[in-house]
Amino acid sequence: MSESEAACATVADDLSALLDGELAEEREVAVRGHLESCRDCTARVAALRRVDPALAAAPAPEVPADLRARLDARLSSETRPLRESAAGRRRQADSAAGRRRQADSAAGRRRRARWFTHPAMGFAAAAALALYVGVRAVQPPVGPVGPIGVDETESRIAGTLHESMTPSSQPESRALDPLAPSPGSASGSITGSEWAPVAEVDLDDVSDEELAMALEFDTIEDLEVIANLDLLERLLEIEEAG
Amino acid sequence: MLAFCAGDLSAFEGLFQRWASRLLRYLGRMICDHAIAEELVQEVFLRVYRARDRYKPEARFSTWIYRIATNLALNELRRPHHRDPHFSLDEGDGFPLAAEGSPVDEVVHARRRSEAAVRELEGLPERQRAALWLVAAEGLAYADVAVALDVSEKAVKALVHRARSTVAAKLQEGE
Numbered sequence: 001m002s003e004s005e006a007a008c009a010t011v012a013d014d015l016s017a018l019l020d021g022e023l024a025e026e027r028e029v030a031v032r033g034h035l036e037s038c039r040d041c042t043a044r045v046a047a048l049r050r051v052d053p054a055l056a057a058a059p060a061p062e063v064p065a066d067l068r069a070r071l072d073a074r075l076s077s078e079t080r081p082l083r084e085s086a087a088g089r090r091r092q093a094d095s096a097a098g099r100r101r102q103a104d105s106a107a108g109r110r111r112r113a114r115w116f117t118h119p120a121m122g123f124a125a126a127a128a129l130a131l132y133v134g135v136r137a138v139q140p141p142v143g144p145v146g147p148i149g150v151d152e153t154e155s156r157i158a159g160t161l162h163e164s165m166t167p168s169s170q171p172e173s174r175a176l177d178p179l180a181p182s183p184g185s186a187s188g189s190i191t192g193s194e195w196a197p198v199a200e201v202d203l204d205d206v207s208d209e210e211l212a213m214a215l216e217f218d219t220i221e222d223l224e225v226i227a228n229l230d231l232l233e234r235l236l237e238i239e240e241a242g
Numbered sequence: 243m244l245a246f247c248a249g250d251l252s253a254f255e256g257l258f259q260r261w262a263s264r265l266l267r268y269l270g271r272m273i274c275d276h277a278i279a280e281e282l283v284q285e286v287f288l289r290v291y292r293a294r295d296r297y298k299p300e301a302r303f304s305t306w307i308y309r310i311a312t313n314l315a316l317n318e319l320r321r322p323h324h325r326d327p328h329f330s331l332d333e334g335d336g337f338p339l340a341a342e343g344s345p346v347d348e349v350v351h352a353r354r355r356s357e358a359a360v361r362e363l364e365g366l367p368e369r370q371r372a373a374l375w376l377v378a379a380e381g382l383a384y385a386d387v388a389v390a391l392d393v394s395e396k397a398v399k400a401l402v403h404r405a406r407s408t409v410a411a412k413l414q415e416g417e
Contacts, residue, residue: 016403020377022384047410052378054359054413057352061270063262064280071258071284075291 007034008041015045019052243294243303258287264380265311271375272315274364282314308382308390312372319368355413362412366405373398374405 001009011031017023018031035042243257265286269279289310363371372391376382377398382390384398391398 013400013403016406017384017399020384020402022399044410047414048406050355050413051359051374051406051409054356055363055375055378055409057356058267058271058360058379060263060267061276061279063266063283067262067280067283068258070280071287074284074288 004038008038011035011041012044015041015048019045019048243290254291257290261307262287265307268308268375268380269311269315271360271363271379272312272368272372273318278318282311282318285314286311302386304380304382305386305389308376308380308386309392312390313392315372316368355416358412358416359409362409363405366408369393370401370405370408373401374409377402378406 011034014023014027014031018028023031035045243253262283265283266276266279269282269286270276273279273282286307290307363374366374369391373387376387376390377384384395384402387398387402388395391401393401
């Protein structure tokens with residue numbers, strides 16, 4: 001390789017950075033110095049310089065008129081809870097209370113503890129808690145992107161659940177009754193169909209007993225899932241009361 | 243973005259108006275499929291909406307949003323069903339490379355040069371394509387492109403140079 005070719009080789013990889021103003025001052029001076037005496041490298045820079053305007057001149061696509069509407073629809077479906085009928089909620093709550101009474105034995109407590117303390121259950125338990133107690137929408141829909149008025153915690157819980165929910169084999173109704181032991185799953189694993197989405201449950205409808213049972217979820221690893229501060233305060237009060 | 247994070251929901255509209263077209267153009271170049279690009283634009287804004295609590299103003303918003311867009315584009319390109327890149331220049335008005343009143347052949351030549359450049363860009367390896375587009379068309383600094391692509395600045399420098407050299411060689415063939 002000749003001396004001039006060697007000199008060209010040392011600046012070749014810096015030519016684009018020179019055009020982009022990304023060279024350190026000292027290096028820029030050295031490269032420009034080489035260009036002053038090298039027609040080949042000067043020609044290379046000229047060729048490189050034609051690229052950016054050609055790309056920037058490419059016509060920009062028009063944003064489709066309905067793109068914003070489609071985005072709003074997706075935002076709405078993300079933040080809106082699926083609401084149960086009041087009768088449905090009561091049936092779930094009564095059924096859950098009945099099962100808990102029957103299972104209130106040492107065996108029942110051990111079974112629940114095994115289920116809840118299984119390593120796989122930590123986050124699922126926290127998610128189930130969020131499902132069970134839920135949060136209430138407190139504001140009517142407003143704003144250009146749908147039900148923005150929905151309690152932000154609800155959307156955060158829904159987002160958390162959407163992103164990291166473990167599939168469940170339990171029927172949809174079980175999603176609202178996570179305290180019921182899972183038949184044939186003494187190991188505590190949960191597999192199969194999807195959980196029902198967050199149901200709207202008024203906190204006033206959730207008894208202290210039910211919240212206390214929820215505290216048996218001693219493997220909750222991420223209390224941020226309990227994003228509703230009112231609920232968290234109530235849980236802490238119950239825990240402190242012993 | 244800060245207004246939106248503070249709860250000003252009308253600011254989200256402003257973000258959309260300001261960024262939808264640029265994102266559509268970027269993602270269109272990356273994916274070479276405008277239907278999918280439109281879906282990805284929606285996905286970018288959904289993620290912006292979801293992540294508004296986590297946005298830190300120390301990071302430039304353009305860097306942040308391009309990072310989201312690039313990740314989505316690269317994930318899409320890795321899907322098995324993704325077709326090979328193809329030329330997909332949009333129909334559009336205006337040939338900004340040629341000044342008004344230029345002879346027609348100059349206008350045509352400028353358009354052909356632009357088409358050739360885009361065609362060559364869309365045939366580049368994905369990271370070279372992203373790096374060159376973000377620098378050349380979107381004006382990002384190497385440091386910002388490094389964040390968007392999750393690579394080092396040194397890597398950005400190399401990616402941009404290789405990409406630009408390839409496109410330049412193609413344009414020279416056509417001269």
